Amino acid sequence: MSAPADTRSDAASAVHDLVLTGGRVLDPANGIDGRYDVAVTDGRISAVAPSIEGPATERIDCTGRLVLPGLVEGHTHIFEHVSKVGANPVEAHLRRGVVAAADAGTAGASTFAAFKKFVVEPSGMRILSFLNVSVLGLIDFRFGELLNPDTLVAEDALQVAEENPEIVKGFKIRLSEDVVPSDQWRTLLEKSLAIGEQAGLPLMVHIGETPEPLTEVLPYLRPGDIIAHCYTGKPYNILVDGKVQPAVAEARARGVLFDSAHGKSNLSFDVARPAIAEGFLPDIASSDTSGRNWRGPVFDLLTSLSKLVALGAPLPEIIKRATIDPARLLGIADEGYGALTVGNPAHVTVVEEVGEQLLPDAAGNSIVAPRYEPVTVLHAGAPVDIVPWRGLGA
């Protein structure tokens, strides 16, 4: 009896909890795109190899599916119950394959404590913040948070950032005409940049209906600062005469980042298509999900990504921009986010392509796009319940 018992004991020491077999592993951080098995043990990635034999508590056949690092959402609005635009982070993101998400300015310094206590801590996912430079945050779209410029209180923003370095990863200003007094946008932008400078964090700048053209805005931004809504069809967008304007290319060349941030009204296929054809991909591929759009036209991050792929962006490039790139930007790559690296916590999203579907942009145009459906999601090795796609009138 002893020999079999010993054999089993030896084998047990190498038993994987879970092996995801036969999928197309797309892990840009590790330069992997091909058919691999991925093993998970004790909540961590224990092996990535063409074939993982040997004992495993569970095997999931991923043949024909994409095995991705858990998706990282670089721009969303998830301050539910406090903001009128807040979506539920678990329903809108975690249960749709997104394991980490950055709230883009829904919380400001005066509401951050509630955001941390009621959203970040109970979520079961990794939530970050681009803290709104207005202490009010984005509570109600009808009342721009900087129409009273006194709500920009640098000391408050800096204090919250200093006390919450694990959550606050940057600052956010919405630079639209209905948010900032048009004669004060330069002052408010300069103050916001100074806050970022002092904290050593980037500033995310929301464009679309800015008071003046992008050529006036872009020179202010530093390497690492972010333009959100790079494919907006609103006035003063990135195109001039159907081409990406030189000022945008120059800003990118010196390190300014561009975030796709679909949103309710900021993805125009007529802007994104020619920009992508020129090779102008977003640095961050994000959804800008909110309570106003998660039942359309955005639905979720995977649906937003599928539109970019349908517009001509290569899938591996888009996955990179929704995994390791935002993970690095948000400073969470060393927590295992954005990559399937052996030894790191297992954040995994397995996706099935379920045919094609007709999807809208924000201007009412449609495109035939692949439908990506999450089928297996792990956050730190723990399986997540999937919620069905909300599109097509579901």
Ligand SMILES: [Zn+2]
């Ligand atoms: Zn937004």
